[in-house]
Amino acid sequence: MSTLPTERAVRTTPEGLLWEPSARWVRGRKGEVTVVDSRHPVLVWEPGIPVPTYAFPRQEVREDLLRPAKNPPTGTHTGSRIFYDLDVDGHLVANAAWTFPAADLADHIAFEWFRRIGRGLDHWYEEEEEIFIHPRDPHKRVDAIPSSRHVVVEIDGTVVADTHRPVLLFETGLPTRYYIPREDVRLDLLEPTDHHTGCPYKGTARYRSSRTQANIVWSYPDPLPAVGAVKDLLAFYNEEVDITVDGERQERPVTPFTRTVPSPK
Known part of the structure; x- marks a missing residue:
């Protein structure tokens, strides 16, 4: 019995975002503190940005470490609705996290990657392997x-x-x-x-x-x-x-x- 290849499970939103669920276990840390521990992440592609980012269900994020951003940026991350500052042991990282405006992703939070833009979470892991700069695109060889x-x-x-x-x-x-x-x-x-x-x-x-x-x-x-x-x-x-x-x-x-x-x- 033969089977057909699984079709790409990418969804689109009215805001122009592309996203799809990922089966990878993803964790993000700031210093020694685990801020994200997710078994249900989604990959999100923003318009005009060739590499994806991860967004995570709220229940898999340490929301107790997030504060409403004091000086949220404008015109970034596809018109994001809410930005958060990250407070870890008294060290505040401005605009480290955000939510996308898309209804599909309303219950998800995304984070900046320090090694990509100079702020955000320091270390990221897919399963037990550390990854750098940005998530790997599953559709890239x-x-x-x-x-x-x-x-x-x-x-x-x-x-x-x-x-x-x-x-x-x-x-x-x-x-x-x-x-x-x-x-x-x-x-x-x-x-x-x-x-x-x-x-x-x-x-x-x-x-x-x-x-x-x-x-x-x-x-x-x-x-x-x-x-x-x-x-x-x-x-x-x-x-x-x-x-x-x-x-x-x-x-x-x-x-x-x-x-x-x-x-x-």
Whole structure:
């Protein structure tokens, strides 16, 4: 007996929100205090924002730690009705939580993520795995696949990488990233920096700069298991360098990362 794939259970609201239930056990902490402990979270996509956030039934939130916001923002989170300040052991976090105006989500509360915008809850967990920046989108794939393609990377006309053993990383909504072994990269032309970023799909990235562009290349010293094949390999911003694959020069894509790479000071 065959079965059909389950259809995507996304709902829409008149306000333009998309949301769907999640089966994951989600917890959020501020310091050592658990503020959210939910087995019935929902994922919410706001208009114009490509990544989701979680919202939680009120009964799975420590509402005793929430206070009506003293200075609620306007024009954020799709016209949210109510904002809350979070009070944990006398430490007040302004506008840390909110409710959406949609009737479907009236009994749910959403929270900011500290590592995404600089305020909100410090640590988030799906089951027993800590996640960073924002929830992972269940409709997004990230695949790291070893390849034998010939990849050449140039910066300002100088070849800085040349390999026949890249790992290609395919991530929904982004251009293919070419991760290159260190032995095939001109590390003498790249200077390590203190910059780092977090990704809920890949882990924490460290960066290097060229002589003309800051933080143009990154690597994952300790990637998440799903993309373990990119460990310690180096990837360049396709948006800002010239990449040739199997003799074919690739067009520089336009993405949210375009023109965000500054020149070194």
